[in-house]
Amino acid sequence: MRPTDHLRSLAADDWQAATRHGFTDALADGSLPKDRMLTYLQQDYLFVEGFVRLLASAIAHAPSLPDAIPAAQFLGLISGPENTYFLRAIDTLGGDPDTPAPAAPVTAEFQALMARAAGSGRYEQMLAVLVVAEWSYLDWASPHAGKAAGLPFWFGEWITLHSGAGFESVVAYLRDQLDTAWQDLDDTARRAVEDTFRQGVALERRFFDAALAGFGAA
Numbered sequence: 001m002r003p004t005d006h007l008r009s010l011a012a013d014d015w016q017a018a019t020r021h022g023f024t025d026a027l028a029d030g031s032l033p034k035d036r037m038l039t040y041l042q043q044d045y046l047f048v049e050g051f052v053r054l055l056a057s058a059i060a061h062a063p064s065l066p067d068a069i070p071a072a073q074f075l076g077l078i079s080g081p082e083n084t085y086f087l088r089a090i091d092t093l094g095g096d097p098d099t100p101a102p103a104a105p106v107t108a109e110f111q112a113l114m115a116r117a118a119g120s121g122r123y124e125q126m127l128a129v130l131v132v133a134e135w136s137y138l139d140w141a142s143p144h145a146g147k148a149a150g151l152p153f154w155f156g157e158w159i160t161l162h163s164g165a166g167f168e169s170v171v172a173y174l175r176d177q178l179d180t181a182w183q184d185l186d187d188t189a190r191r192a193v194e195d196t197f198r199q200g201v202a203l204e205r206r207f208f209d210a211a212l213a214g215f216g217a218a
């Protein structure tokens with residue numbers, strides 16, 4: 001079994017809950033209330049700030065230039081089309097993209113997990129969080145890809161950004177990096193990757209739980 005399949009199997013319950021979630025189902029059928037989408041995107045924009053720093057750290061720790069290039073290209077996508085999606089969608093849904101929301105508890109926990117991984121100096125720790133984040137998003141979004149064109153852009157583009165051949169190749173690359181790094185890890189480092197991976201999947205689930213509930217907002 002590939003190491004990344006092993007890792008996902010350790011978190012199977014949370015994985016299933018995070019990738020077949022009422023929040024993403026409602027988003028994909030267009031029934032998610034706009035204020036819920038706005039609050040989600042405001043929290044997720046805080047997530048993305050930490051994610052960009054984490055991805056930059058992984059680029060810095062990749063073993064070679066060929067190992068780094070796909071991540072660097074993905075960083076360009078997040079800093080470009082994904083960033084402008086956030087700005088347009090938050091603005092259209094009635095928020096102010098220039099005023100960051102206060103982080104909800106689950107968002108703060110995610111930021112802390114990403115900051116720990118980014119600061120660990122351990123490539124496999126960075127990859128563990130990156131693989132969870134991108135693979136779980138590919139998994140929830142792919143079954144909905146055919147509906148994206150018929151949805152308002154704040155729903156449809158969010159699905160399109162996380163499905164299709166380009167995004168599949170990002171996930172394939174990240175998984176391959178982690179599968180390869182795993183081979184050289186001792187048991188202690190492998191257990192640490194398992195731990196981080198599990199924490200990441202649990203946070204993905206809780207992030208969607210909180211988003212569906214409006215992050216505790218009235």
Ligand SMILES: Cc1ncc(CO)c(N)n1
Pocket residue numbers: 044047051133134137204207
């Ligand atoms: C919480 C969360 N996880 C993963 C992704 C995908 O990058 C995202 N945008 N937000």
